[in-house]
Amino acid sequence: MSAYKPVAIPSYPKLGEKITQDTLYWRRYKTPVQIKEFGAVTNIDFSPEQPYNYAVTASTRIHIYGKYSQEPIKTFSRFKDTAYCGTYRGDGKLLAAGCEDSVVQLFDISGKAALRQFIGHTKAVHFVDFTADKFRIVSGSDDYASKIWDIPNGIEISTYKEHTDYVRCGCASKLNDDLFVTGSYDHTVKLFDARTEKSVMTMEHEQPVESVLLFPSGGLLVSAGGRFVKVWDLLKGGQLLVSLRNHHKTVTSLCLSSSGQRLLSGSLDRHVKIYSTTNYKVVHSFDYAASILSLALAPDDEMIVVGMTNSVLNVKHRKPEDKKPSQPKEKKHPRYRMFVKGRNYRPQSDDFIVSKPVKKHLRKYDSLLRGFQVSAALDAVLESTIVNSTPEVTVAVMNDIERRGTLKNALAGRDEKQLSTILLFLMKHIVDPRFAPILLNVAEKVTDIYSTVINQSPVVDKLFLKLQDVLEKEVNYQEELLEVLGMMDTLFATMARKKTTISKETKPTSIPEDKDSMAVQSSS
Template sequence: MSEFKPTVIQTYPKLGEKITQDTLYWKNYKTPVQIKEFGAVTKIDFSPHLPYNYAVTASARIHIYSRYSQEPVKTFSRFKDTAYCGTYRSDGKLIVAGCEDGGVRMFDTSGKAPLRQFNGHNKAVHVTHFTSDKFRIMSGSDDYTSRLWDIPNSTEIQSYKEHTDYIRCGCTSNLNTDIFVTGSYDHTVKVFDTRTDQSVMTMEHGQPVESVLLYPSGGLLVSAGGRYVKVWDMLKGGQLLVSLRNHHKTVTCLCLSSSGQRLFSGSLDRHVKVYSTATYKVVHSFDYPTSILSLALAPEDEMIVVGMTNGVLNLRHRKQNEEKHEFAPKKRRPAYRYFVKGKDYVPKQDDILVSKPVRTHLKKYDKLLKSFEVSKALDVVLQQEIRVRTPEVTVGVMQELNRRGTLKNALAGRDEKQLSLLLSFLLRNIVDPRFCHVLISVAEIISDIYFPVIGQSSVIDRHFVKLQELIERELDYQGELMEVLGMLDTLFATMTSKKELLEPENTANNVLKQQQTESMVTT
């Protein structure tokens, strides 16, 4: 009796992912940790000093979370309405935030009540930042104005009203205490110098500006709005260097890595793109479950924090390399002679080789096929983990059943749930070029067997209608492709005929030129 041969499952080539240094670096994060906030997370800001806690602005609260425990260590809730843009000062001791009622509040990180409150805006304040000298605050509001406030005296120093729409983003320079930038829904980005009464530079972004970012050197400015991320050269009067369009929905936030060599952009399309600041090409991408509103990186890129529209805070910690203890006992290894044992042994003439029989381990569906339980074998490969992840196994078993002539028996006698599962598998894979030659036969057998029951179940009828529409659509595609192929054949034939007609003329011209050359040489 011949030995049972396992089912041959055909393997197909897979497209490999290009592995780069950026891929290895940015994929080295743990499973995300999620924290539910009270509303959409509009701003995330890390403290510039140890222990690098981060402030999360959501709804009418600002939570300060510990970087390692993910527990709130401080909460500021003295807001009458929605809070915006909770931002640390460069020494990490103060936080400033705007409010829906037009107020600007400043808090001490070790207290609870506001230390200062600045009133002057008459609409929501979405932008607040400390200047680099630590004694002034810049703010931008929906009343189209940007203002400068003095912290010790709680007074307004200066007011600018050059924008013609809401001011929703801004930043201050780390090098120059008098420079700050604002971005507005009037499609412009303006650079202000507090020593003058008007803006010193204006860039047309072309879309409502959602976020601006000034490089630490102060030479480059990045603006985000619409689907575009644009980089401007500040040293050349705001000249546009590059325009990036890698998102398919509005870009909402920008961030730089700790080294400054990678630029991050988050969007409503649920993606975070990582760009190289040398070439401005996408080197990596992160996917998230919902639209992204805010983004921040911890020092040394130790953690990525993303805030989303559904109020979820997503945290990814970098994996730490496990260091081996200096005094850990070393595992004893075999001696050198263990590895070279028998190396010089030469078999003798009278030696007999006794081979150990190789035991083959059969898959579950092969065991059922071996015992001629064809229907159960098909049920096994129609389980979700097999039919979804490895459909080639399901198709391979169907092909084996067809080769044995038992495919019709395996498909017959199924109830509504099992038949619906089969039809769903066909709808998903019948137009796949790898499987269509097998699944077309399966579809024909199913149609022949279950044609009498059509009309008795709305679920089965709906699946058959979808299958019919899918096949008709595929036939239309094939017909259009055949028409295109015929057009290409006609073009190629025309080009070939023209080439053949031109060749005799070229040959005659070459012969005439050669004769003229010879006569000139003779003369």
């Protein structure tokens, strides 16, 4: 008798997300820690200095959290109304924030009371930031104005009133002491130079601007508003480089990784998208339970902190990479040299090589099929470990049993539990186009065998009804797809006919010669 050939398991294309290096990297962020705040979390800002504490602005408070603390290690609550945009200075020693009562406050991280209060705006101040020289503060307000404040003297230096709507976001350059950017609900982003009296550049975002971000090099600017994230080249006069539309609702926040190679955006659609800054394609995404208002990434990329509308702060820490300890090499006995002629030895032409036959180990279902135990082989591939991880193995064994002509025998004579397992597998995979041709045949045989005993078991009866419902839904879905396909074929045929007619009408015709020209030609 010829040797047994194991069941050939066909390889199917893998469904779902494509696994890339970015996928593996961002999946290393552990299960999040949920912290309940007093109100919607409108801003998160990390300290640029270790240990990288972060300030969370929510309601009338600014809480300072440590890297692993679930309770605030410090709180600033000297606000009469809602606080906005708690932001660290470059050295991590001072913190500035705006407020609904139009006052900009400056705090010392080691103290509690405000060091300075800058009064000059007439409406809520939603954005504050420190300039690169650390001695000035830039602010933007709902009174359409942007102001620059002097920290040592506590006075206003200059005011810009070029926006025609609320100024809700902005940022200062980390390289140039005098450059800063503001974004407004008038759909524009403006670049200002503190040495001039007017803006030096204006970009039309075409949506109310919710967040702006300058790249570390200072040459690129990112703006977010509506469903769009747009990247501008400041070195080319504010030229639009790319417009991204990967969110379904308003984009509210932006941040960059420490290397500047990944851009993150958070939105009211509960998603955080991660883009590569080389081609601006989405390389990964995170899903959250509520709409996202604020987003921040730690300077060392070890934490992602997200603030949501349901007053929850979501904190994810990245797992450290597993470093396998180097195992010491086993010392070889001196006799080893007498039997092996070195590690790099290659057989010579006059050497006689004795090859040991490799013994093939069969899988459990192959061993059972080899012994013609088709029912037991089917039971072996219906185990939960195989069904859940590799359903293609189960389908391949069913197909092999059908090829042998013994599928009906393998399915017959089963109790309620075994039959339920088969029906559950059919319900889950029968509409999968990869398995449908085989499983439809299996479902037909199961129905023929057990149609007389359906009413005897309520469990089996319920599973048969569910299987029938799955098949009916799939049939209706296919009918709808065929209708849509017919409509599209008609539409394409009509468009092709119109193009043919237009091309015929526009085809140039030969111009008849007039009689005078013909007479001149004949006389000549």
